[in-house]
Amino acid sequence: MTIKVFIERYNETKVIEKNIKDINSLLKELSINPETVVTARNNELATTDAKLKDGDEVRILSVISGG
Amino acid sequence: MERYKRQELFIGKNKQKRLNKSIVAVIGLGALGSLVSELLARAGINLTLIDRDVVEITNLQRQVLFTEKDLGELKAKCIKKHLAEINSNIKINSSAIDLNFNNIKLIRNADLILDCTDNLETRFLLNEFALKNKIPMVYGAAIRDKGTVMNIIPGKVCFNCIFNKSSSNETCDTSGVLNTITSLTASIQANEAIKILTNQDYETGLIRIDLSNNSITRLGLKKNPNCSVCNGIYEYLNGKKDKDFIKFCGSNNFQFRRKNNLEELKKRLSKAGKITGSREFIKFDNIIIFKDRVMIKADNENEARSLYSKYIGD
Numbered sequence: 001m002t003i004k005v006f007i008e009r010y011n012e013t014k015v016i017e018k019n020i021k022d023i024n025s026l027l028k029e030l031s032i033n034p035e036t037v038v039t040a041r042n043n044e045l046a047t048t049d050a051k052l053k054d055g056d057e058v059r060i061l062s063v064i065s066g067g
Numbered sequence: 068m069e070r071y072k073r074q075e076l077f078i079g080k081n082k083q084k085r086l087n088k089s090i091v092a093v094i095g096l097g098a099l100g101s102l103v104s105e106l107l108a109r110a111g112i113n114l115t116l117i118d119r120d121v122v123e124i125t126n127l128q129r130q131v132l133f134t135e136k137d138l139g140e141l142k143a144k145c146i147k148k149h150l151a152e153i154n155s156n157i158k159i160n161s162s163a164i165d166l167n168f169n170n171i172k173l174i175r176n177a178d179l180i181l182d183c184t185d186n187l188e189t190r191f192l193l194n195e196f197a198l199k200n201k202i203p204m205v206y207g208a209a210i211r212d213k214g215t216v217m218n219i220i221p222g223k224v225c226f227n228c229i230f231n232k233s234s235s236n237e238t239c240d241t242s243g244v245l246n247t248i249t250s251l252t253a254s255i256q257a258n259e260a261i262k263i264l265t266n267q268d269y270e271t272g273l274i275r276i277d278l279s280n281n282s283i284t285r286l287g288l289k290k291n292p293n294c295s296v297c298n299g300i301y302e303y304l305n306g307k308k309d310k311d312f313i314k315f316c317g318s319n320n321f322q323f324r325r326k327n328n329l330e331e332l333k334k335r336l337s338k339a340g341k342i343t344g345s346r347e348f349i350k351f352d353n354i355i356i357f358k359d360r361v362m363i364k365a366d367n368e369n370e371a372r373s374l375y376s377k378y379i380g381d
């Protein structure tokens with residue numbers, strides 16, 4: 001399966017061709033601490049247990065708290 | 068009123084009247100809070116301003132309204148003064164306090180809360196307060212060249228629904244922030260506030276602004292069925308999660324909550340070095356002492372704690 005991932009922290013888009021079950025596994029694959037990000041699947045915020053399927057687009061956004 | 072003519076031409080008399088009757092609480096008077104306050108004051112909205120800090124030289128790059136003359140002064144006091152000069156027809160209350168579960172009732176009369184704070188703890192506290200008291204809130208935040216805004220409307224998706232397990236390691240280090248993203252984010256935040264106050268369609272998603280490619284992305288939101296706050300559990304508001312010690316983002320500031328006798332401390336510390344300050348606080352080296360807390364600038368927590376025990380006590 002193919003998943004398109006946008007990592008906001010690095011303004012980087014990656015295409016991952018690998019079977020990945022859910023967002024949690026994807027974050028593990030990318031070595032990103034799930035606590036420091038919020039994630040969206042196909043333009044909707046999703047919890048890290050959200051399942052992934054072929055063609056999904058995932059956005060990994062930093063948790064921003066600066067004012 | 069002549070003053071609001073250009074705005075009134077666009078939004079109409081009734082909405083302008085509505086704004087003139089509204090009170091917005093702005094929590095945090097940094098880059099977002101200072102600009103949001105100015106925009107709302109000019110638009111004719113009454114304000115309650117809350118901030119615990121004093122103006123520092125590193126603030127001037129992005130925090131509008133402050134001038135070099137304000138350095139070392141309380142932000143809440145400075146902004147009130149500047150805004151009163153801009154619009155003497157609105158009511159402005161300002162408090163230089165560290166907002167916590169004990170004093171948050173101060174903003175109970177607000178029609179809307181603007182969350183412009185610099186830490187997640189206060190954001191969670193505000194979220195619970197807003198939900199419990201059915202006050203709409205607009206969350207805004209910025210870092211580097213990215214900004215984000217989300218409306219938190221009682222009964223809809225709340226801040227905790229999205230950020231319940233979050234921690235933000237990034238803002239606290241030296242990531243930095245541009246004044247262009249803070250002003251853009253603050254403008255969207257103020258605009259959403261005006262939409263909500265005047266019953267117009269407001270944003271229901273999470274807005275993400277990215278100046279690296281000039282994009283504004285709207286992400287859909289869903290209520291989290293397991294959200295404790297939506298289920299009526301207010302752990303910040305009841306003080307369960309209250310901490311006496313906090314590290315603040317950005318400037319290596321550490322805060323210890325403590326009741327202080329300023330006169331007594333003034334006498335004691337003047338033996339150790341030079342003291343400046345005013346009626347509201349005293350400054351000694353990298354330590355600022357308020358009646359209700361002590362703020363220490365230090366490289367790390369250990370250094371802050373050791374300065375605290377060396378000069379303040381217990």
Ligand SMILES: [Zn+2]
Nearest residue numbers: 225228294297
């Ligand atoms: Zn919730």
